[in-house]
Amino acid sequence: MSTPGLDDWEEVTPVSSALPPRLAPVPAPPDRPVGPAVLRFLEVGLTLTVAPGARVGLGRDPDWAPRTAAALAGHLTVSARHAGVTVAADGSATVTEEPPGAVNGTRLNRTDLVAGVPYPLTDGDRLRLGPRISCVVRLGRPPAPA
Numbered sequence: 001m002s003t004p005g006l007d008d009w010e011e012v013t014p015v016s017s018a019l020p021p022r023l024a025p026v027p028a029p030p031d032r033p034v035g036p037a038v039l040r041f042l043e044v045g046l047t048l049t050v051a052p053g054a055r056v057g058l059g060r061d062p063d064w065a066p067r068t069a070a071a072l073a074g075h076l077t078v079s080a081r082h083a084g085v086t087v088a089a090d091g092s093a094t095v096t097e098e099p100p101g102a103v104n105g106t107r108l109n110r111t112d113l114v115a116g117v118p119y120p121l122t123d124g125d126r127l128r129l130g131p132r133i134s135c136v137v138r139l140g141r142p143p144a145p146a
Helices: none
Strands: 037-041 046-050 055-058 083-087 093-097 106-108 119-121 126-129 133-139
Touching: 037 083, 046 055, 046 083, 083 126, 093 106
Parallel strands: none
Antiparallel strands: 037 046, 037 133, 055 083, 083 093, 093 119, 106 126, 126 133
16 A cells, blocks of 8 residues: 555656756847847947957956946946956857956846856847946847937
């Protein structure tokens, strides 16, 4: 005779330590035109274009983030080496909060980033550096006129 409930166990596959699907880089669909990532910073009037195969640092350190340092210099809630955006040759893009982590955090839409982990970017995403600076991400198309 079996004990009710105890013999009903079934073998369970262990959970993988791999990143959830949203955190894993996503290749560009083959029909998507390869183009730059455009980051439009709302509060500081800055638009950056990141070409495929390039990386840009986001922060206040002029040596590490020369394209954003001047615009963000007065914004002390942004770390010197806050985050980086990388665009692959296929046009897919990721953002990574720089280790050991930004003091005031980095947020992609409603997700708080973990330092050192690349997060895929999609067209229309909102990236926030600390509590006061944000940008809208546009992928695969040239920047709109200012």
